Amino acid sequence: MASTVWIGTRKGLFALRAGRGSWKLAGPQFLGHIIHHVIQDPREPAVLLMAAKTGHLGPTVYRSTDRGRNWREAAQPPAFRPVTDGETARAVERVFWLTPGHRSERATWYAGSAPAGLFRSSDGGERWEPLAGFNDHPQRPQWAANATPDGQFLHSILVDPNDPRHLYVAISVGGVFESTNAGRDWTPLNEGCAADFLPDPNAPYGHDPHCVVQHPLKPDRLYQQNHCGIYRLDRPARRWQRIGEAMPKKIGDIGFPIVLHPRDPDTAWVLPMDGQTVWPRTSLDGKPAVYRTRDGGRSWRRLDRGLPRSQAWFTVLRQAMCSDGRERPALYFGTTAGEVWASGNLGDSWRCIARHLPQIYSVSHAA
Amino acid sequence: MSCTVRIASPLRSYTAGAATLAAHGGTLAEVLAHLEQRCPGIRFRMIDEHDRIRPHMKLFVNHSEARELSAAVRDGDTVHVICALSGG
Numbered sequence: 001m002a003s004t005v006w007i008g009t010r011k012g013l014f015a016l017r018a019g020r021g022s023w024k025l026a027g028p029q030f031l032g033h034i035i036h037h038v039i040q041d042p043r044e045p046a047v048l049l050m051a052a053k054t055g056h057l058g059p060t061v062y063r064s065t066d067r068g069r070n071w072r073e074a075a076q077p078p079a080f081r082p083v084t085d086g087e088t089a090r091a092v093e094r095v096f097w098l099t100p101g102h103r104s105e106r107a108t109w110y111a112g113s114a115p116a117g118l119f120r121s122s123d124g125g126e127r128w129e130p131l132a133g134f135n136d137h138p139q140r141p142q143w144a145a146n147a148t149p150d151g152q153f154l155h156s157i158l159v160d161p162n163d164p165r166h167l168y169v170a171i172s173v174g175g176v177f178e179s180t181n182a183g184r185d186w187t188p189l190n191e192g193c194a195a196d197f198l199p200d201p202n203a204p205y206g207h208d209p210h211c212v213v214q215h216p217l218k219p220d221r222l223y224q225q226n227h228c229g230i231y232r233l234d235r236p237a238r239r240w241q242r243i244g245e246a247m248p249k250k251i252g253d254i255g256f257p258i259v260l261h262p263r264d265p266d267t268a269w270v271l272p273m274d275g276q277t278v279w280p281r282t283s284l285d286g287k288p289a290v291y292r293t294r295d296g297g298r299s300w301r302r303l304d305r306g307l308p309r310s311q312a313w314f315t316v317l318r319q320a321m322c323s324d325g326r327e328r329p330a331l332y333f334g335t336t337a338g339e340v341w342a343s344g345n346l347g348d349s350w351r352c353i354a355r356h357l358p359q360i361y362s363v364s365h366a367a
Numbered sequence: 368m369s370c371t372v373r374i375a376s377p378l379r380s381y382t383a384g385a386a387t388l389a390a391h392g393g394t395l396a397e398v399l400a401h402l403e404q405r406c407p408g409i410r411f412r413m414i415d416e417h418d419r420i421r422p423h424m425k426l427f428v429n430h431s432e433a434r435e436l437s438a439a440v441r442d443g444d445t446v447h448v449i450c451a452l453s454g455g
Contacts, residue, residue, distance in 0.1 A: 033375075056377050056423040056450035057412035073408050081418035091415035 003324060004366045005332050006048070006068070007340060008035030011358035015068060016340060027032040029071070030062075031341050037319055038068075039098045040366035041124075043106050048366065049125045051095035051111065056291065059095045061111065063125045067366070076112045076127040078119035080135060083195075090115055097319070099157035101297060102164030112154030116144040116171045118183065133184040134177070136168065143188070143205050146173045155318065156212035162218045168222070170209035176224065177205075192240035194228035210256045211318040218265040223297075225258040225270055225318070243297025247272070251284055251291070251302075257321035261346075262329055269303075269347055271316045282313040290333075290347050306350035307341070314339070320363035329347040334360030368393050371442045372402060377450050378391070381409040395426060396436035398446055413448065425449040 003018040012028035013035045033052045037291075041047035048068050053059040061078065062071040071361035083089045092113045101108025101120075111128060118134040121127060134140065144152060153172045166181040168189070175190040188205040195207045208227030215221040220235040230244030230253040244253025254275030260268035269292050275281045283289075289304035314335035323329035331343045338357035341350045342357040368407060372388045374381075382388055388405065392398035396418070403410040415422045418436055420426055426433045427447040428440055 012436060053451040055375055055454075056375075056421070058415060058421050060408070060412070075407070077411060079411070081416075083417065089417040089419075091419065 002367070003330075004068070004113070005322075005340065006038040006040075006362075006364050006366060007334055007354070007357060007360055008038050008050070008319070008362035008364075009358040009360050012353070013038065013052075014357060016354055018082050029068075034094070035361060036094060036096050037098045037362045038364050039100065040364065041109075043099050043100065043103055046366060047124065049098050051098055053094050056204060059092050059094055059113070061098070061125055061128065063335045073088075074121075074126055074128060078113055078128040080117055081130050081132070082116060088279040093151065095119075097155040097157055099159060102159050102161070103182075105164055105279065108164075109279065110157045110159070110167075112169065114151040114153045115251070116140075116152050116154040116174060117224055118154055118157070118169060120183070131183045133179065134186055137186055144171055146175045146206065146256070148172050148208070150336070156209065158212065158214045160214070161216055162219050168214070170212045170224075170231050171210050172210070172227075173206065175205040175207040176212055178207050189233075189238060191238050192233075192242070193224070193226055194232060194242070197227050205344070209213060211258050211266075213258055213260050213353040215260055215265040216262060221265045223258050223260065223268055225255050227275075229253045230255075230258065230270060230297065234283075235270075241297075243293070245297055246293075247291060247300050251289075252276075254317075256281075256318040257316055257333070259321050260332065261322055262323060262325045263327055264294075267292065267294045267346075268297070269321070269331060270300075271321060273315055280313075281315050282359070283315075286311045286313050288312050288314065290331075290343075290350070292347050303343075303350075305348060306343075313337075317361055319364075320360050322363050322365050324365040325367070330365075332363050332365065336360065368440055368442045368444075370398060370440050370442070370446055372398065372446045375448050375450045378409055378412060378448060381406040381412075392440055394436065395428065395433050395438045395440060395446065398440050399436065421443065423451050425451055 005016040007014040012031040014027035016023045037051040044265040045291045048064045050062045097112035099110045104210035107124045109121045118131040119128045158168040167179045177186045178189045192320040213223045222233040224231040231240035233240045259269045291300045314337040321333040341354045341355040390401045
């Protein structure tokens with residue numbers, strides 16, 4: 001099975017293709033475009049969708065039907081509905097996240113935007129409609145009342161493999177929300193998550209999930225890397241458990257990405273960053289390390305073999321770490337310093353497979 | 368009304384590389400609608416879903432900046448589409 005790792009950067013799209021013991025960098029495509037997310041359609045592997053914009057131009061979505069050789073822009077990119085008098089007019093500033101729909105809904109895709117909005121396409125990504133159940137929810141103005149300095153993102157759109165009507169989304173400084181009726185109504189799902197920046201520690205929403213993932217073989221198992229810790233939730237429970245408490249105290253449990261083993265619901269990887277004082281969000285002490293749990297978060301092991309031993313001050317963003325989905329998965333992450341790192345042994349050791357790229361926003365694998 | 372539209376380089380992927388196009392319309396909105404017919408997708412990259420000019424776009428009719436799409440365009444005018452960006 002040929003492998004491509006798609007690298008979305010602040011300045012364009014790159015591809016890393018596996019060769020005999022080496023990786024070949026291709027691109028850039030869309031040089032100068034801001035690429036937030038590139039995702040292969042597991043239902044139709046030749047299809048890829050890409051969320052893009054430029055510094056000047058409005059946000060859009062591109063679609064490829066030939067594994068990324070050619071791209072065509074959506075005829076109707078994600079956009080909020082027209083407003084009536086007195087309403088606040090929200091405009092999509094960027095399309096930030098893309099998720100393929102359920103395997104039974106072959107042409108359905110979801111997109112998340114900044115400011116926080118949820119959109120659905122029923123024709124493979126050609127035409128997008130705002131999902132009114134979320135965007136016009138009476139409580140949405142309260143759920144998404146605040147924004148981080150870099151914007152207010154809707155991300156981590158999850159479609160339950162066992163039920164296409166069961167959805168989760170996350171908003172940075174908003175929280176996690178769940179729908180059981182195909183997005184017509186939503187409820188917050190944040191109990192147990194810390195929100196150290198809120199006056200009410202038990203607030204029902206307003207939390208800052210950085211990345212939420214769902215295990216494909218055990219969809220009731222959710223993991224979350226939050227601004228305030230690492231969590232696990234086994235549904236139907238509603239209270240998140242802070243599994244990051246088991247991380248070494250000097251490392252803490254702050255980060256952006258969390259990646260799951262595609263076959264083992266108890267195995268996950270995180271990449272901690274510095275969340276102290278003014279939140280540098282760099283590798284802790286300039287010494288990057290991946291941490292892995294193999295017991296659902298009861299314990300964590302530091303994995304830094306091959307990574308820089310000192311003076312490496314990069315950040316790995318929430319879409320910039322992935323597995324290749326195989327039985328024994330390879331792992332990849334891309335840094336804000338433009339490097340791509342890979343591990344073929346479950347994170348035990350790492351090697352740099354690309355460097356000198358622009359700031360990396362997303363890393364995704366395509367089979 | 369017939370006018371000339373000068374297209375900034377970031378938008379020329381929509382115009383097959385053309386830096387100028389002829390267009391019709393008595394207002395900026397009509398000119399952009401005509402442009403959209405000829406170059407599908409170009410309008411949304413400049414104008415948001417509430418008909419507001421995007422923050423880093425500037426539209427001029429001749430030498431006057433147009434802040435609303437209701438701005439008048441007269442026969443022989445030149446509409447300039449300008450992109451304003453700074454930083455690395």
